[in-house]
């Protein structure tokens with residue numbers, strides 16, 4: 428196989444697509460889990476407990492982090508190579524053909540928005556939950572009474588309109604990233620043909636909409652709840 | 659020439675004396691032509707006036723002027739081969755433009771296609787990719803009885819569609835990633851779909867992709883600008899086929 432995933436363009440695209448779809452799979456689980464919080468805070472906290480600082484969850488977290496890191500490193504490498512291939516001389520006039528999606532030409536920018544959001548998101552939740560548990564395990568003197576109370580942190584985070592807006596912006600970016608990314612990943616893996624071309628594109632858009640919609644509902648629901656409770 | 663048919667356009671053209679020279683746009687105002695004159699003929703008309711004035715004529719590639727050879731290029735008003743879809747620059751007529759319009763004409767811009775002079779670029783990179791494997795290396799014999807090797811109409815049509823690629827380079831010129839995937843995938847597909855070509859399909863895909871990467875073309879991110887601008891409407895499903903051929907070949911190694 429002589430390292431074609433490093434030194435061939437199509438091999439690099441394969442890595443991009445597999446890590447991308449892996450992240451999509453993760454987001455699918457994450458979204459389903461969040462939906463639980465809409466119905467029952469206890470049930471949600473049980474999931475949080477289950478995904479706390481145990482070995483399974485830690486290995487899962489590490490694999491997930493690796494998925495992100497590989498996806499991002501490859502995204503940077505591919506984008507730099509592509510800019511070089513384009514050359515230093517730019518066109519005076521450019522006009523995007525109608526069939527070319529805007530997202531497809533701005534995947535890196537969308538990715539950077541997602542990445543900045545990820546930092547914020549880790550600060551809002553992970554740093555207060557799994558990280559604290561880890562510190563506790565390492566012998567640091569920390570308060571662990573709240574580490575599995577995910578429902579509380581959801582309510583706290585989304586009572587703040589600034590967070591609500593930031594989360595919704597990030598979700599929009601994610602929608603655009605996936606509206607192109609999903610079918611692009613299948614195309615990169617060679618799983619596309621004339622008959623399935625438009626079908627795969629549409630499946631990707633429907634899937635991205637369900638995924639992003641699922642996340643957005645939770646954000647909005649808890650924001651509305653905070654308004655009602657405050658009143 | 660009936661006077662009512664005359665139209666005038668301003669041609670803003672990239673002029674560059676040589677590969678290492680610094681280029682710039684020069685605008686030629688009120689170039690007289692007619693709606694039924696082709697774009698390249700309009701450049702010919704302009705060139706005649708330049709020669710008469712003792713100036714250097716604009717250099718641009720062309721040969722057959724009927725859409726089959728792949729020599730003509732030009733990036734016109736933001737589109738390779740101009741605003742028409744499914745047509746080459748030599749098949750473009752002035753009726754596509756408005757009287758008095760300023761038309762911007764640029765060379766293909768891609769690191770692998772350096773400018774030779776004015777609007778002419780070196781597309782030798784595509785020849786090199788073709789030479790790396792875009793052929794059948796064994797003797798297939800003479801023309802067979804059409805029934806000797808049954809091929810379904812669907813497959814025959816698809817192979818023919820892929821084979822219409824004229825190697826013009828518009829795909830890489832249109833691509834923000836400078837990727838040659840549409841061209842390479844068409845060349846790989848036209849052979850991989852048919853029995854004689856299938857025999858060497860894996861080796862061909864590997865050799866042509868390796869050459870494409872070596873020459874510095876970019877990584878395809880499936881934007882689809884290539885297919886949208888391709889004068890022969892080569893479809894993106896060819897790229898999926900190339901990915902498939904290449905990945906299967908690599909996994910078997």
Ligand code: HEM
Nearest residue numbers: 443444447450451502534535538539542608611612615879
């Ligand atoms: C939850 C987060 C993310 C998910 C679910 C995701 C998913 C995907 C998928 C499915 C693709 C298509 C792969 C392909 O075209 O073969 C893709 C492409 C891409 N992603 Fe992401 N991604 C995420 C985060 C990021 C981040 C953080 C960055 C960058 C900082 C990024 C940058 C890119 C780029 C540049 C591409 C296009 C590369 C190409 O097509 O060659 N992504 N992503």
Ligand code: SF4
Nearest residue numbers: 823824826827829888
């Ligand atoms: S695929 Fe289309 S644009 Fe690319 S070289 Fe062939 S004919 Fe030209």
Ligand code: FES
Nearest residue numbers: 721723728730748
């Ligand atoms: S000059 Fe031959 S295709 Fe245009």
